Amino acid sequence: MSQVVTRFAPSPTGYLHIGGARTALFSWAYARKMGGKMLLRIEDTDRERSTEAAVEAIKDGLSWLGLHWDGDAISQFGRASRHAEIAHELIARGHAYKCYCSPAELDQMREEARAAGKPPRYNGYWRDRDQSEAPAGVAPVIRIKSPLSGDIVVHDHVQGEVVFKAENLDDFIILRSDGTPTYMHAVVVDDHDMGVTHIIRGDDHLTNAARQIVVYNAMGWDIPEMAHIPLIHGPDGAKLSKRHGALGVEAYRQMGYLPEALRNYLARLGWSHDDDEIFSSDQMIEWFSLDGLNKGAARFDFVKLESINGHYIREAKPDYLYGVMIALAEEVGRLADLEGLTANKATVLAALPELQPRAKTILELIDLAQFIYASRPLPIDSAASALLTPDARSVLGDVRDLLIGLNDWSVEAIDAAMRTLAEAKGLKLGKLAQPLRAALTGRTVSPGIFEVMVLIGRDESLARLGDQIDTK
RNA sequence: GCGCCCAUCGUCUAUCGGUUAGGACGGCACCCUUUCACGGUGCAGAGCGGGGUUCGAUUCCCCGUGGGCGUACCA
Numbered sequence: 382m383s384q385v386v387t388r389f390a391p392s393p394t395g396y397l398h399i400g401g402a403r404t405a406l407f408s409w410a411y412a413r414k415m416g417g418k419m420l421l422r423i424e425d426t427d428r429e430r431s432t433e434a435a436v437e438a439i440k441d442g443l444s445w446l447g448l449h450w451d452g453d454a455i456s457q458f459g460r461a462s463r464h465a466e467i468a469h470e471l472i473a474r475g476h477a478y479k480c481y482c483s484p485a486e487l488d489q490m491r492e493e494a495r496a497a498g499k500p501p502r503y504n505g506y507w508r509d510r511d512q513s514e515a516p517a518g519v520a521p522v523i524r525i526k527s528p529l530s531g532d533i534v535v536h537d538h539v540q541g542e543v544v545f546k547a548e549n550l551d552d553f554i555i556l557r558s559d560g561t562p563t564y565m566h567a568v569v570v571d572d573h574d575m576g577v578t579h580i581i582r583g584d585d586h587l588t589n590a591a592r593q594i595v596v597y598n599a600m601g602w603d604i605p606e607m608a609h610i611p612l613i614h615g616p617d618g619a620k621l622s623k624r625h626g627a628l629g630v631e632a633y634r635q636m637g638y639l640p641e642a643l644r645n646y647l648a649r650l651g652w653s654h655d656d657d658e659i660f661s662s663d664q665m666i667e668w669f670s671l672d673g674l675n676k677g678a679a680r681f682d683f684v685k686l687e688s689i690n691g692h693y694i695r696e697a698k699p700d701y702l703y704g705v706m707i708a709l710a711e712e713v714g715r716l717a718d719l720e721g722l723t724a725n726k727a728t729v730l731a732a733l734p735e736l737q738p739r740a741k742t743i744l745e746l747i748d749l750a751q752f753i754y755a756s757r758p759l760p761i762d763s764a765a766s767a768l769l770t771p772d773a774r775s776v777l778g779d780v781r782d783l784l785i786g787l788n789d790w791s792v793e794a795i796d797a798a799m800r801t802l803a804e805a806k807g808l809k810l811g812k813l814a815q816p817l818r819a820a821l822t823g824r825t826v827s828p829g830i831f832e833v834m835v836l837i838g839r840d841e842s843l844a845r846l847g848d849q850i851d852t853k
Numbered sequence: 854g855c856g857c858c859c860a861u862c863g864u865c866u867a868u869c870g871g872u873u874a875g876g877a878c879g880g881c882a883c884c885c886u887u888u889c890a891c892g893g894u895g896c897a898g899a900g901c902g903g904g905g906u907u908c909g910a911u912u913c914c915c916c917g918u919g920g921g922c923g924u925a926c927c928a
Contacts, residue, residue, distance in 0.1 A: 392928045427927055484926085491924090500855045522926055540858065549856055549924095555927040564928045588857060588923045611859070611921085618920060646865095649877090653866055656876040673868080676858050685865065685878045695891075738891040741860065788862060799887085814887030826889040 385417030387579045392424040393435035396629025397442030400613045403647040408581045409448045410669040419451035425458045433819040442630035447641050464562030468523045476599035479521035480507040502551030523556035527595050532757040535590045538671040545591040570597040584609035608671050637742030642690040650679040691741040699733035723752030732836050735828035752822040758848040765819035773816035781846050790839045795831045820849040
């Protein structure tokens with residue numbers, strides 16, 4: 382059997398949205414699994430809506446997710462002459478013809494069909510009409526002769542055998558009056574010329590598959606294997622709106638998601654391998670098969686994405702995370718954080734193992750690191766200031782006295798000293814630790830407060846403590 | 854309107870005729886604990902409705918219902 386060739390064929394009218402990313406992921410995984418190739422074709426025949434910026438956004442998105450395509454991206458628009466050539470060949474073979482109908486006539490046909498309870502379609506007016514009847518000055522379109530009877534069946538790896546009655550398909554346009562190809566025609570010619578063996582795409586194309594088969598048959602070309610995967614829906618079951626996640630993958634990066642987490646989450650939306658939830662790209666490639674694809678649409682769930690993201694943050698190496706934090710702070714314009722993170726690299730790196738289990742996104746990770754480079758006197762949030770009562774401040778005075786006399790500035794030594802002090806004063810450790818946390822971080826939530834003290838150092842710790850004791 | 858697709862806990866899913874219907878996220882409770890997380894333990898939670906087929910249906914078939922997609926000289 383020949384080598385497997387899949388393709389991802391987005392139209393560059395915007396960013397790489399989440400549904401497209403998943404389609405690409407499956408095409409990529411299948412190609413890798415089979416030792417084949419995944420090609421990238423930019424469907425830019427709609428000159429009005431296609432932009433170069435979108436092409437770049439799509440490529441960036443794929444690269445960020447680690448979905449590398451083979452060879453150069455192919456521009457569909459650049460192949461227009463080939464599409465026209467095939468359209469004319471189809472006429473020569475008697476499988477297509479020129480149609481001179483006006484838009485008004487077409488509208489009327491659709492109205493009549495609808496009124497008769499039939500699918501709105503072209504009635505084949507010029508199918509067998511002699512070209513000599515052509516009206517003068519009208520540039521014709523080229524339509525393909527769709528079979529008049531019988532069934533067209535799509536053999537789909539996900540949906541099974543899907544049967545369409547020929548009478549429900551009309552003679553659709555393959556070449557516009559301006560000589561440019563329609564999508565339906567260009568896709569077939571390109572997939573054939575590119576040697577695509579497996580088409581994996583959204584099931585919004587399932588009906589199109591039947592029409593495309595008409596073109597394959599007319600040309601006598603082999604029909605590729607097909608797998609129409611269900612679409613991703615929003616939390617409400619309806620189409621995915623922007624508010625519900627229909628964003629470009631770069632938006633996910635900016636929200637602080639790791640590419641490996643997004644990739645893992647997307648993989649589990651519509652595909653599964655037993656009960657496995659967390660897996661690497663390599664494992665996915667090893668396990669992937671078209672049989673594992675689901676038929677029903679899945680709903681996008683940010684909460685689960687966050688959970689998976691949290692997992693990958695916990696597992697990650699600090700230096701990798703540090704790099705992501707820096708890049709993200711820069712990308713989203715958090716300059717103060719970028720500066721603090723950069724100036725305190727060693728401390729941030731040392732703190733990361735404490736921070737990681739507490740963050741679900743990289744943005745949260747940055748927030749958690751702020752205590753390291755916050756400048757004095759620290760801003761104290763409302764919950765923290767509520768802890769700094771007069772009583773608490775006086776306890777902090779005792780804490781400071783104790784700490785000043787401490788020779789060994791380690792977590793163990795501070796811990797032991799604090800416990801002794803708490804016991805001596807008949808207080809629970811929390812009564813000392815919470816006000817201390819408020820004073821040292823300005824918040825009520827942080828890593829272990831003794832770890833914090835070691836991280837920021839003795840001088841800074843005592844200074845921040847002093848700010849709260851002396852200010853009152 | 855017409856055509857096509859889909860349907861298991863709130864969500865993502867396992868099951869490929871016989872299971873106490875399993876896992877994950879989320880929820881709740883408890884444990885751990887200087888806060889918050891992390892981690893651990895436990896609990897609640899599902900086969901859309903109705904007909905068949907079968908000794909036996911979540912699983913196969915039909916109807917209904919509910920979603921989705923398509924129906925362009927867009928892709």
